[in-house]
Amino acid sequence: MHEPDRAGDDLILSVEDLAVHFPVGGGLFGRGQRLLRAVDGVSLKLKRGECLGLVGESGSGKSTVALSILGLLAPTRGRIVLDGQVVTSRPSGDRKALARIVQMVFQDPYASLNPRQTVRRTLEDPLRVHGVTAKSEIEDRVATMLRHVGLRPEQADRYPHEFSGGQRQRIGIARALILNPRIVICDEPVSALDVSIRAQIINLLLELKETLGLSYIMISHDLGVVEHMSDRVAVMYLGRIVENGDWREIFERPAHPYTQALIAAIPDPLHHAPLATTGGDLPNPLNPPNGCAFSPRCRYAEDLCRHEPGPALETRPDGHTVRCWRSEEISAMSAALASSP
Amino acid sequence: MTGTPLIEVEDLRIDLDDGSRRVAAAESISFRIDRGETFGLVGESGCGKSITALALIGLLRPPLSIGGGVIRFDGREIQHLSAAAQRDLRGNRIAMIFQEPMTALNPVSPVGRQIAEMFVLHKGKSWREANQLAVEALASVRVPAPERRVNDYPHQLSGGMRQRVMIAIALACGPDLLIADEPTTALDVTVQAEIIELMRNLCAERGTAILMISHDLGLVANVCRRVAVMYAGRIVEERGSADIFSAPSHPYTQGLVASLPRLGSRAALGRTRLKEIAGVVPAISHFPDGCRFNPRCTQATDICRTVVPTADFLEAGGLVRCHHHA
Numbered sequence: 001m002h003e004p005d006r007a008g009d010d011l012i013l014s015v016e017d018l019a020v021h022f023p024v025g026g027g028l029f030g031r032g033q034r035l036l037r038a039v040d041g042v043s044l045k046l047k048r049g050e051c052l053g054l055v056g057e058s059g060s061g062k063s064t065v066a067l068s069i070l071g072l073l074a075p076t077r078g079r080i081v082l083d084g085q086v087v088t089s090r091p092s093g094d095r096k097a098l099a100r101i102v103q104m105v106f107q108d109p110y111a112s113l114n115p116r117q118t119v120r121r122t123l124e125d126p127l128r129v130h131g132v133t134a135k136s137e138i139e140d141r142v143a144t145m146l147r148h149v150g151l152r153p154e155q156a157d158r159y160p161h162e163f164s165g166g167q168r169q170r171i172g173i174a175r176a177l178i179l180n181p182r183i184v185i186c187d188e189p190v191s192a193l194d195v196s197i198r199a200q201i202i203n204l205l206l207e208l209k210e211t212l213g214l215s216y217i218m219i220s221h222d223l224g225v226v227e228h229m230s231d232r233v234a235v236m237y238l239g240r241i242v243e244n245g246d247w248r249e250i251f252e253r254p255a256h257p258y259t260q261a262l263i264a265a266i267p268d269p270l271h272h273a274p275l276a277t278t279g280g281d282l283p284n285p286l287n288p289p290n291g292c293a294f295s296p297r298c299r300y301a302e303d304l305c306r307h308e309p310g311p312a313l314e315t316r317p318d319g320h321t322v323r324c325w326r327s328e329e330i331s332a333m334s335a336a337l338a339s340s341p
Numbered sequence: 342m343t344g345t346p347l348i349e350v351e352d353l354r355i356d357l358d359d360g361s362r363r364v365a366a367a368e369s370i371s372f373r374i375d376r377g378e379t380f381g382l383v384g385e386s387g388c389g390k391s392i393t394a395l396a397l398i399g400l401l402r403p404p405l406s407i408g409g410g411v412i413r414f415d416g417r418e419i420q421h422l423s424a425a426a427q428r429d430l431r432g433n434r435i436a437m438i439f440q441e442p443m444t445a446l447n448p449v450s451p452v453g454r455q456i457a458e459m460f461v462l463h464k465g466k467s468w469r470e471a472n473q474l475a476v477e478a479l480a481s482v483r484v485p486a487p488e489r490r491v492n493d494y495p496h497q498l499s500g501g502m503r504q505r506v507m508i509a510i511a512l513a514c515g516p517d518l519l520i521a522d523e524p525t526t527a528l529d530v531t532v533q534a535e536i537i538e539l540m541r542n543l544c545a546e547r548g549t550a551i552l553m554i555s556h557d558l559g560l561v562a563n564v565c566r567r568v569a570v571m572y573a574g575r576i577v578e579e580r581g582s583a584d585i586f587s588a589p590s591h592p593y594t595q596g597l598v599a600s601l602p603r604l605g606s607r608a609a610l611g612r613t614r615l616k617e618i619a620g621v622v623p624a625i626s627h628f629p630d631g632c633r634f635n636p637r638c639t640q641a642t643d644i645c646r647t648v649v650p651t652a653d654f655l656e657a658g659g660l661v662r663c664h665h666h667a
Binding site for chain 1 (some may be wrong): 385386499501502529530531532533534535537538541556557558559560562563564566581582586588592596597600601602603604605606607608612614615616617618621622637
């Protein structure tokens with residue numbers, strides 16, 4: 001890792017024009033092979049101490065972005081700058097250095113812990129791999145970390161099956177934090193938990209962010225959770241960012257028709273009203289639609305949207321970016337609707 | 342509502358035989374659903390909501406069994422029907438859709454055949470007629486190009502399309518009751534909205550009642566007219582769906598409503614710490630005495646630890662099981 005990036009010291013992560021393409025199918029000598037553009041030109045910035053929410057439907061490329069940042073997937077194009085260091089375009093040499101900067105909390109606390117290892121072993125292993133060998137230091141760090149996540153140090157010698165789902169997720173968080181990373185990617189950290197346990201984990205994540213000075217990328221399909229936790233929100237659709245902005249902008253004045261559709265699809269518990277529907281599924285990423293990728297499902301789509309190759313991501317004066325041909329007209333329409341009695 | 346309710350459950354108990362003893366996985370379950378009504382059962386995993394549904398449709402299998410109580414369907418007791426009589430009801434008058442359509446559908450049979458089967462089994466149609474009806478059924482759940490899609494296998498369809506096929510199978514014989522167990526949990530929100538609207542509209546057109554089971558209180562409150570909240574094998578509160586969110590009465594329901602980050606609340610009130618419900622859901626083998634929520638309840642007193650609360654009927658309608666309810 002070299003080439004320190006001095007542009008903007010408060011930036012801890014910058015993803016620049018990231019693309020991850022997978023060859024799919026094909027016969028002998030690669031004939032008939034097609035290209036799946038899982039992520040296609042994604043740029044993101046994460047500031048120190050902030051939480052960036054990443055939303056979009058399954059297949060939109062959220063997890064592929066996460067795996068690239070973790071260095072677990074080699075990008076086809078683009079670069080990732082982590083804490084001033086460029087990490088892309090390298091197969092796996094710097095995995096260890098990378099692991100000390102960015103870690104991940106997984107969705108399923110049952111599948112993501114080794115059932116045959118005690119909690120102590122799960123937390124010690126990363127320390128040993130990273131050169132911490134003094135027994136007392138290891139013990140101290142494990143105990144401190146368990147306390148940080150709301151467990152007792154004497155629980156360290158238990159196995160995952162002896163814990164409830166919420167406690168297991170606390171162990172998953174402890175494992176992610178044991179190397180003191182700067183960034184934590186939380187991939188659906190509460191979706192697999194019982195509803196009455198979710199608030200505990202959300203509160204814990206927010207506390208740890210403050211006390212340990214962490215930055216988060218929060219991947220979730222639960223917009224309530226994203227709104228609660230995020231400072232900025234990026235919305236992905238079919239491998240691209242379609243909207244990116246301050247959380248309040250995204251939730252109060254969503255500009256892209258897809259973001260509007262996502263928010264409108266959330267059931268309102270206080271009203272027995274029909275849910276707003278968009279029509280159609282996420283298109284096949286091997287055969288993306290002509291024009292704007294959302295146009296087949298978009299209620300505002302016109303000829304331009306269906307035929308011109310996708311619009312560029314346009315930045316508004318307030319820093320809110322939108323990828324839509326008609327976003328200005330749509331905003332004007334929404335504003336007119338909101339002000340009419 | 343007057344007349345016989347469509348479904349009437351009275352004091353139902355479901356036993357779990359763990360080899361050495363029988364424990365009640367669900368008990369004192371009572372509710373009724375009228376014709377064409379929408380009713381929701383909400384709770385966390387292990388609270389007994391899904392096994393209650395399986396009991397209604399006669400699909401409880403060992404180690405689970407009905408340990409007591411009555412299930413009346415259209416005025417007739419059905420909890421002890423023969424297997425043949427249960428098969429007659431199931432699929433025909435009571436139908437069910439499940440969370441994961443991929444595992445509920447037969448992977449080696451074209452979807453059209455799986456729909457047509459319903460007409461052959463329950464309506465005595467020939468396969469020829471049934472295949473034609475299957476195309477119509479697929480069209481009614483708005484699957485595009487149904488005459489081609491009937492030949493597809495489940496793996497060729499998206500999750501949303503598979504759930505549409507499940508709905509087509511479930512509604513094929515015009516059942517009186519559709520049980521939907523977490524029908525959209527595996528789906529994205531925009532697809533969820535499609536499926537819910539489809540289910541809601543088709544059932545309203547045909548007068549089919551819905552029993553919806555979910556952990557998502559917000560979704561159930563939006564879809565159903567009345568909601569029952571289950572905790573550790575018992576119904577703790579049953580209310581009109583608007584009331585359960587705006588004025589929950591049981592401390593567990595209150596905790597659930599307050600613990601969820603609701604869209605728009607941060608913009609309105611700023612980011613406040615979410616209210617946590619302390620502790621964990623108890624395992625079936627370790628249900629506490631008295632009110633089963635008492636170890637996690639902030640208002641618990643001695644009586645809560647020893648005496649099982651009875652159902653109190655609320656003035657505003659509905660009922661709650663709590664010694665100290667609001």
